[in-house]
């Protein structure tokens with residue numbers, strides 16, 4: 001694999017996601033658009049886009065539901081490590 005950084009293009013502002021002025025500690029982000037969400041998985045289409053977290057936050061007019069911004073919002077690894085066998 002190349003040592004050069006992958007240049008993700010933000011699908012909202014069209015700039016490189018890793019440029020310094022706009023970058024958040026959550027970048028680079030990706031968005032998945034899944035079609036026909038009311039149908040079975042076999043009938044759906046899926047496309048991945050890249051974006052600045054801040055561009056996405058402005059686009060959706062941050063209404064307080066972006067839990068991903070919370071420092072204690074778990075990573076996928078933390079969720080996987082969670083021990084579900086405990087009752088407390």
Ligand SMILES: [Zn+2]
Pocket residue numbers: 010011012013014015022051052055
């Ligand atoms: Zn952007």
